Amino acid sequence: MNTTQIHQQEVICALATPSGVGAIAIIRVSGLGCITLVNTIFKGKNLESAESHTVHFGTIHTENEIIDEVLVTVFKTPRSFTKEDSVEISCHGSDYIIRQILKLIIRNGARIARPGEFTQRAFLNGQFDLVQAEAVADLIAADSEASHKTALNQLRGGFSKKLTSLRTELIHFASLIELELDFGEEDVEFAGRDDLKRLISSLQQTIAPLIESFDYGNAIKDGVPVAIIGSPNVGKSTLLNTLLNEEKAIVTSIAGTTRDVIEDTIILDGLKFRFIDTAGIRETTDLVESIGIERSKGAMEKADIVIFLFDSEENFRENQQLGTLLSTDKELLWVINKIDLYPDTAERLIQSNPEIISISAQNHQGIQTLTDKLVSLVHKQAATDTVVTNLRHYEHLLKTQDALSDVLNGLATGVTGDFLAQDIRLSLYHLGEITGTIVTDDLLDNIFSKFCIGK
Structure with missing residues (x-):
């Protein structure tokens, strides 16, 4: 008999709800003899004669005192998550009560479960395969x-x-x-x-x-990293704030305000995106700003999608030069900002470069078009209904x-x-x-x- 099989003979217990004070906590117990074990500390219905999938009110007690009033749910093999006899104790969410009940269960022969051990037992007992267990x-x-x-x-x-x-x-x-x-x-x-x-x-x-x-x-599992890249003062931080609908980044008219990478996530059409606002890329003698620019270049390399933001023809050419340095597996979006201030510039650039998306981050113009494009770029990667994560x-x-x-x-x-x-x-x-x-x-x-x- 291997180690895994030996461990499966033991009764295990653990808190199944998040730690911290709450209204209700659930303590899970599983393994051969767990119903008998819990029955010895439970005063109420005889759990050993209870039907599977039934809930019973009573108290958990030591020899001398009541610890808590609880609801105990009984699951009998093979009709449980682990396919073993299992018990779930719903008690009040006091840390003290949880500790006392767990100590009492352990004193009566159980041990604390290892991480994932309930799911591991479900897999070993044929409840599902390893892919489903990881799911x-x-x-x-x-x-x-x-x-x-x-x-x-x-x-x-x-x-x-x-x-x-x-x-x-x-x-x-x-x-x-x-x-x-x-x-x-x-x-x-x-x-x-x-x-x-x-x-x-x-x-x-x-x-x-x-x-x-x-x-x-x-990308679905961890979020799609999107770097917002551009020269100082083209509106990168304003765009981030608009996308997030909050004042996440400091916005001023002073070039070089953003000196570090600022990151936050939003959900668009059910997909998680991790937007990264970066320091404006330019030549500078400022040490702190230089460090921020180097981090911006690093964020650009790590991103799956790069938004090149610009507000002039000169900025656009600078962004094009940056784009040639990136690996070909990245999706590049060319976005002209401040179309409310420079409509003629936007019209000229779009005529010769129809892939450009025009926005005003300040006035929320074109933002829906931009977010729709982001979502479509991610969805086009799906080559099959079954996705490997x-x-x-x-x-x-x-x-x-x-x-x-x-x-x-x-x-x-x-x-x-x-x-x-x-x-x-x-x-x-x-x-x-x-x-x-x-x-x-x-x-x-x-x-x-x-x-x-x-x-």
Whole structure:
């Protein structure tokens, strides 16, 4: 019996709600014998005879005193989150009460759960696969409509179903190749090479958009970094304040007012954007401003989208020169500001450069057009309904794709079945690592250690 299986025999407990004083707190208990354990400290209905999914009022007590009046919810195996017997104690949200109840549960034989241990047990007990388990953490952390929808889709098995389908098809051919190896001396071929080639090509075509979706998925999960770049006094801070609808950045008529990177987030059409207002880029002898300008250039390199803001033809040419220094994978937006003050300049530039967006950050003109463009730039990255948001999944999809390419190369050069089998097994291994079909204790510890305690 391995360490994970031994730990699963133990009763675990933890606070499942955020710490701090509140009206209600929930203490979660799970594992073999947990209902009997809680029953010994609960005065009310006999929990051992209670039906699953029932709630009971009573008190938690020591031998000498009542700690709190509580509601106890009973979940009996396999109809619980962990698929084990589980109990949830709803008590008042006093830190003192929570500590006393947890101490009492531990004195009666439980231990404090490790981070993510409830979800880990749910995975080990077959409640869901590893992708869905990781989606639980993403769902808890979701702070926008898009990240919520993506996590919920993965929790419901959208990504897992696609991977399982791929793996099932590949296993069929892998078994035929392995069968050939058993009859190697008889020179028989069970797996048609043309059929295998068609399957591998089809699998690669399915995996490619999943790999490509990672940038989009990462943006959904962590927010899209957008740097606002331009010369001093073109209105970068005013634009940030307008987008955020608050006075986040100091605005003055003095060039070089912004001397550091200012960052904040907003939600646009369900997507989270991280806007970065930067120091105006110019030649300066001011030490502090110089440091701010260097940070501006760093923010520009890290951003997925760069808004080049300008209010004159000279500024526009300067921004174009900056744009040529950036990597080609960035989205660049050319935005002319102060069209209420310089309408002729805006008209001239737009005639020769129709991609320019015209705004007045001060008067909120054109802001909707700008935000719509930002949203469309992000959405156009989505190549598939199933979006990859996890770096671990992305890494194994890349390795799967490489192994499948090796299979195709082997078919093209006529390698023997044992080499084909090796590359197919490697593809299956990496797909299995994603869903948890192939798993190690170290992998589980690494994944679930990132969860909060109580989940």
